[in-house]
Amino acid sequence: MTKNEFLEQFHHMRVPHVEPDFPLNHAGRPAAVLIPLVDYGNSLSLLLTERAHHLKHHPGQISFPGGAVEATDKTVIDAALREAYEEIGLPAKNVETVGKLSPYRTISGYEIVPVIGFVSPNFSPIIDKNEVESAFEVPLSHVLARKNHLVHTTHRNNQSFPIYFIPWKERMIWGATAAMLRNLSHHIHP
Secondary structure, three states: HHHHHHHHHHHHOOOOOOOOOOOOOOOEEEEEEEEEEEOOOOOOOEEEEEEEEOOOOOOOOOOOOOEEOOOOOOOHHHHHHHHHHHHHHOOHHHEEEEEEEOEEEEOOOOEEEEEEEOOOOOOOOOOOOOOOEEEEEEEEEEEHHHHOOEEEEEEEOOEEEEEEEEEEOOOOEEEEEHOOOOHHHHHHHH
């Protein structure tokens, strides 16, 4: 899939299916993530991070660059870009933002807005080892193909909740990151 093909599918008038998130009984803490799509001209890759192993919450989990919206952030887009700069050294001027997905609420109490942006392939991550263990790319076609999505159902308080998994080589993309990618897949391939 090329950048133009992605944009043709992304900017449409239909309402895509959205996977269920965690039903919070209060407003979630605002957060934003960047879904960085590396544009190679004839194909797109997704840039993901592996969270640092020493972190208290979600150590080693695969994620997008992102985090809580801070008082200094004017918008969720600003928050996503700030976090991407802090975590992987991606300057905001090197990101062409093209839109957002529906917010996704998590069991940890966040309401995350995924921001989509194109990144030049000549970007080399500068990892903040306090937050990120490593950064790597996955072909966008792989994470959007629902044949690669695994679903496990769990139960909490007599309710069923899906947990999504997307295997990639020796890594497992799962949880909120996989759910947001599944929502992007529904958006691009209804």
